[in-house]
Amino acid sequence: MGRRVVVTGIGVLAPGGIGAENFWSLLSEGRTATRGITFFDPSSFRSQIAAEADFDAERSGLSPQEIRRMDRAAQFGVVTAREALADSGLDQAGLDPYRTGVTIGSAVGATRGLDEEYRVVSDGGRLDLVDHRYTPQHLYNHFVPSSFSAEVAWAVGAEGPNTVVSTGCTSGIDSVGHAVELIREGSVDVMIAGATDAPISPITMACFDAIKATTPRNDEPEHASRPFDGTRNGFVLGEGSAVFVLEELTAARARGAHIYAEIAGYASRCNAFHMTGLRPDGREMGEAIRVALDEARINPEAIDYINAHGSGTKQNDRHETAAFKLSLGEHAYRTPISSIKSMVGHSLGAIGSIEIAASLLAMENHVVPPTANLHTPDPECDLDYVPLVAREHTTDTVLTVGSGFGGFQSAMVLARPERSAA
Amino acid sequence: MSQPEFTVEDLKRILVEGAGADEGVDLDSDILDTGFESLGYESLALLETAGRIEREFGITLDDEVFIDNPTPRELVAAVNAKLPGSVAA
Amino acid sequence: MTARVVITGIGIATPNGFGVEDYWAATRVGKSAIGRITRFDPTQYPARLAGEIRGFDARDHLPGRLIPQTDRMTQLALVATDSAFEDAGVKPGDIPEYEMGVVTASTAGGFEFGQNELQALWSRGSQHVSAYQSFAWFYAVNSGQISIRNGMRGHSAVVVSDQAGGLDAIAQARRQIRKGSKLICSGGVDASICPWGWVAQLANGRVSTSENTERAYLPFDADASGYVPGEGGALLILEDAEAARQRGAENVYGEIAGYGSTFDPRPGSGREPGLRRAIELALADADAEPSDIGVVFADAAGTPELDRVEAEALIEVFGAAGVPVTAPKTMTGRLYSGAAPVDVVTAVLAMREGLIPPTVNVSLSPEYDIDLVTAQPRTAHVRNALVVARGYGGFNSAMVVRGTDR
Numbered sequence: 001m002g003r004r005v006v007v008t009g010i011g012v013l014a015p016g017g018i019g020a021e022n023f024w025s026l027l028s029e030g031r032t033a034t035r036g037i038t039f040f041d042p043s044s045f046r047s048q049i050a051a052e053a054d055f056d057a058e059r060s061g062l063s064p065q066e067i068r069r070m071d072r073a074a075q076f077g078v079v080t081a082r083e084a085l086a087d088s089g090l091d092q093a094g095l096d097p098y099r100t101g102v103t104i105g106s107a108v109g110a111t112r113g114l115d116e117e118y119r120v121v122s123d124g125g126r127l128d129l130v131d132h133r134y135t136p137q138h139l140y141n142h143f144v145p146s147s148f149s150a151e152v153a154w155a156v157g158a159e160g161p162n163t164v165v166s167t168g169c170t171s172g173i174d175s176v177g178h179a180v181e182l183i184r185e186g187s188v189d190v191m192i193a194g195a196t197d198a199p200i201s202p203i204t205m206a207c208f209d210a211i212k213a214t215t216p217r218n219d220e221p222e223h224a225s226r227p228f229d230g231t232r233n234g235f236v237l238g239e240g241s242a243v244f245v246l247e248e249l250t251a252a253r254a255r256g257a258h259i260y261a262e263i264a265g266y267a268s269r270c271n272a273f274h275m276t277g278l279r280p281d282g283r284e285m286g287e288a289i290r291v292a293l294d295e296a297r298i299n300p301e302a303i304d305y306i307n308a309h310g311s312g313t314k315q316n317d318r319h320e321t322a323a324f325k326l327s328l329g330e331h332a333y334r335t336p337i338s339s340i341k342s343m344v345g346h347s348l349g350a351i352g353s354i355e356i357a358a359s360l361l362a363m364e365n366h367v368v369p370p371t372a373n374l375h376t377p378d379p380e381c382d383l384d385y386v387p388l389v390a391r392e393h394t395t396d397t398v399l400t401v402g403s404g405f406g407g408f409q410s411a412m413v414l415a416r417p418e419r420s421a422a
Numbered sequence: 423m424s425q426p427e428f429t430v431e432d433l434k435r436i437l438v439e440g441a442g443a444d445e446g447v448d449l450d451s452d453i454l455d456t457g458f459e460s461l462g463y464e465s466l467a468l469l470e471t472a473g474r475i476e477r478e479f480g481i482t483l484d485d486e487v488f489i490d491n492p493t494p495r496e497l498v499a500a501v502n503a504k505l506p507g508s509v510a511a
Numbered sequence: 512m513t514a515r516v517v518i519t520g521i522g523i524a525t526p527n528g529f530g531v532e533d534y535w536a537a538t539r540v541g542k543s544a545i546g547r548i549t550r551f552d553p554t555q556y557p558a559r560l561a562g563e564i565r566g567f568d569a570r571d572h573l574p575g576r577l578i579p580q581t582d583r584m585t586q587l588a589l590v591a592t593d594s595a596f597e598d599a600g601v602k603p604g605d606i607p608e609y610e611m612g613v614v615t616a617s618t619a620g621g622f623e624f625g626q627n628e629l630q631a632l633w634s635r636g637s638q639h640v641s642a643y644q645s646f647a648w649f650y651a652v653n654s655g656q657i658s659i660r661n662g663m664r665g666h667s668a669v670v671v672s673d674q675a676g677g678l679d680a681i682a683q684a685r686r687q688i689r690k691g692s693k694l695i696c697s698g699g700v701d702a703s704i705c706p707w708g709w710v711a712q713l714a715n716g717r718v719s720t721s722e723n724t725e726r727a728y729l730p731f732d733a734d735a736s737g738y739v740p741g742e743g744g745a746l747l748i749l750e751d752a753e754a755a756r757q758r759g760a761e762n763v764y765g766e767i768a769g770y771g772s773t774f775d776p777r778p779g780s781g782r783e784p785g786l787r788r789a790i791e792l793a794l795a796d797a798d799a800e801p802s803d804i805g806v807v808f809a810d811a812a813g814t815p816e817l818d819r820v821e822a823e824a825l826i827e828v829f830g831a832a833g834v835p836v837t838a839p840k841t842m843t844g845r846l847y848s849g850a851a852p853v854d855v856v857t858a859v860l861a862m863r864e865g866l867i868p869p870t871v872n873v874s875l876s877p878e879y880d881i882d883l884v885t886a887q888p889r890t891a892h893v894r895n896a897l898v899v900a901r902g903y904g905g906f907n908s909a910m911v912v913r914g915t916d917r
Contacts, residue, residue: 044636044637044638045637097776097782098773098788101774102774106671107649107650107651108649109620109650109671114625114629115629118626118629118633118707119629119633121707121710122629122630122634122707124633124634125629125630125631125632125633125634125635126634128551128630128706129551129552129555130706130707130710131710132555132556132709132710132713132714135710135711135713135714136714137714138714139711139714140711140712140714140715140903141904142711143618143619143622143703143708143711143712143714144619144671144673144902144903144904145650145671146618146671146672146673146676146902146903146904146906147903147904149672150774150904150905150906153774153777153905154777154778157776157777158774159773159774159775159776159782159785160772160773160774161772161773161774162672162772162774162905162906163670163671163672163676163679163772163906164650164670164671164672165668165669165671166617166649166651166669166670166671167651167654167667167668167669168646168651168655171651174668178668178683181686181690185686187772202632202637203625203628203629203632203640203644205637206628206632206637206638206640206644207628207640207641207642207644207645208645209637209638209640210469210470210473210640210641210642210644210645211466211469211642211645212469212485213645267666268666268667268668269609269664269665269666269667270612270613270654270658270663270665270666271664272608272658272659272661272662272663272664273659274464274466274659275466275580275646275652275655275656275659276466276645276646277464277465277466284664287609287664404651405645405646405649405651405655406646406649406651406652406654406655406658407655407658407659408651408667438575439579440579440641441579441580442575442576442577442578442579442580443575444574444575444576445574445575462576463576466580466642466643467576469642470579470641470642470643473638473641473642476638477638477639
């Protein structure tokens with residue numbers, strides 16, 4: 001086995017849970033952070049609910065100039081990168097800038113900033129030929145979301161490979177997977193890797209309204225995100241970020257770092273079927289899981305917990321349930337599975353990294369977070385989705401998966417590095 | 423003034439504007455009883471079409487309108503039933 | 512881990528040429544396509560020149576059902592991909608579906624599609640936003656649509672690192688082939704010449720405001736005053752060299768031999784920019800000495816400070832005037848994520864013909880001691896070419912492309 005990659009630092013910013021500690025309290029207590037939208041007047045929209053983060057940029061340590069030039073998603077990314085670095089016990093002085101890289105996942109980039117600025121330069125949509133005299137200098141940073149990974153690199157002092165990974169709603173897994181490949185191949189020793197999205201804006205709500213992907217359960221926002229429940233009718237949009245410090249295993253051990261887990265396996269497949277639709281048989285996600293397990297040299301039976309995509313659309317929940325059965329066989333029925341989107345909503349590209357954070361914290365605490373709001377099982381989703389209440393459960397090996405527009409299906413296996421080869 | 427009416431010609435126009443047309447399908451042939459799927463339109467195309475019909479005719483269609491009415495003949499009837507002046511079915 | 516990765520098919524769409532033959536015929540003789548913007552009336556804007564692809568009608572190439580759900584950059588990418596597959600002589604089904612993937616770069620996504628939907632939202636209301644806005648503008652759309660059209664179910668990816676992204680995507684494709692994929696379609700296309708895209712590009716302060724098509728984009732010239740944006744790009748079919756040989760691939764244009772990528776230090780740090788290191792990493796990865804490189808396709812930013820950084824890095828690695836340097840992108844404008852894939856194509860075509868295309872309109876500033884190929888194409892036997900690409904904010908990528916003996 002060549003170079004192995006471990007997580008030594010976590011930073012999380014999620015609705016209802018800013019900072020890893022608060023985030024874990026929310027999940028382990030099964031509380032939900034979905035609510036009626038407060039960022040703008042949602043009354044003309046079909047779905048009027050979101051999981052909003054109560055984020056104060058200045059209190060989170062950003063300078064006034066950083067705040068001015070960054071989209072909200074970039075701000076999230078910088079804050080969580082700093083938290084992860086502090087958590088890892090590495091500091092900037094201890095990082096070799098040339099051997100440290102950055103990958104940041106984001107599905108929709110600076111969509112909120114673009115929406116706001118478009119409204120101004122077009123004077124409320126009236127001007128076809130938008131007015132450049134009203135553009136702020138940082139508009140180019142919104143135009144190209146690689147500004148996110150640039151900001152993170154500046155914040156931590158990384159001068160190695162740097163990119164944004166943007167594969168829709170699997171971005172948060174694929175960004176970390178990409179980073180793992182860079183450490184394994186020897187291009188870098190440390191990666192600051194994760195994802196961020198802040199999509200709660202009128203244009204995002206409108207496009208998901210148009211395809212009826214988000215739930216119209218406006219009368220009970222705190223119970224609106226209902227993955228695997230028979231009464232679910234769409235997802236709840238969220239926002240947030242999670243960023244990790246990834247290191248090569250022997251280097252992490254040599255400096256006595258706390259190791260959360262090894263990223264033991266990763267794979268991504270494409271369904272080549274439809275930009276938004278899923279084939280009910282779950283074949284491509286099943287294949288991604290199979291390859292990720294294979295890379296990790298782990299048998300399906302070793303999986304202790306599955307952190308599901310669990311978006312809360314009927315199509316997803318059934319697709320994913322089929323994929324678990326396809327790839328894990330009988331073991332799928334014995335494995336606790338949960339969707340934290342029931343609590344923190346679906347933050348598009350960010351959620352994959354936020355779910356990796358949840359998985360790592362589940363391993364840390366030997367507690368599996370629940371699927372909130374799951375009262376009425378869907379007969380077609382017949383696995384153990386850990387309804388309502390967190391469960392104490394020996395958790396040494398976790399599978400986390402994602403599925404997104406464009407057909408991307410990704411799977412990642414997290415394991416304790418000292419595990420014996422299966 | 424005559425009541426607004428939703429015709430199969432309206433439907434064809436809106437389908438093509440919103441979702442284009444499959445080269446293998448002749449929309450000008452008798453399509454009234456051909457399923458939308460056979461006409462080359464999948465769920466997303468039909469959501470876009472429903473949205474356009476709602477905007478143009480000022481009505482609200484059920485989420486499942488294309489599932490309950492899988493052919494042009496049925497859909498035209500369902501839309502007309504929603505238009506002002508129609509006798510509720 | 513070190514399987515050789517070769518280019519076996521090319522699809523290209525640029526302002527000065529649609530398709531490989533057309534593009535090379537224009538490029539080898541220095542035919543520029545920079546002109547006044549026609550896609551909208553640019554009169555009110557301080558910059559009015561661009562490299563536009565004229566006469567492209569997606570309906571001539573793509574199914575009618577795809578047109579309303581695709582931005583121009585996706586339409587161009589799909590058409591280029593079709594050409595690349597045809598050129599490679601691969602049909603969907605020839606290769607197992609899980610062993611084929613798509614890795615593209617994007618800079619701004621489907622910005623024109625986004626503009627239209629933002630306008631619908633703010634002028635007419637949220638109910639007027641298209642169902643296709645849910646994906647047609649986002650950065651992953653080209654990989655998704657290409658995978659669907661060609662039945663590719665293997666590892667796919669999307670990277671965004673502004674203009675460096677074109678090389679980062681090809682490098683990621685090579686990585687996936689080395690991990691076991693047989694074929695990856697890779698490259699990038701951007702097309703943001705719409706009013707909303709235009710004002711966003713102007714905001715970076717680097718777009719030339721010259722009205723003279725021959726004086727607007729002059730990298731390494733004493734009169735350098737910014738760049739001209741363009742649209743287009745290229746998609747390449749990349750294969751494991753052994754797999755390509757086994758299937759009897761007819762075109763093997765060249766090999767992706769080396770790659771390096773760095774990020775500049777924080778502004779104001781006083782530390783050295785990362786470009787030299789990226790070039791050195793690419794050379795080392797290709798197991799090449801500087802003297803093995805026969806031509807450099809420069810990033811050619813067109814602003815004095817960035818030109819100076821690039822010239823210094825090249826001199827540091829290759830010595831003063833140590834290698835021919837060229838920037839055919841002076842004919843097309845800067846194509847963002849499409850630029851580097853186009854340069855990779857130009858590199859393999861140049862090596863094939865033994866002809867380095869020129870940097871048009873530029874008179875080399877005496878300040879830069881580089882061997883810039885200007886005015887006329889230059890004949891040269893080249894075995895290895897270096898492509899340099901940089902993105903706004905500090906992204907540096909470099910790639911060594913090796914020619915194949917014919």
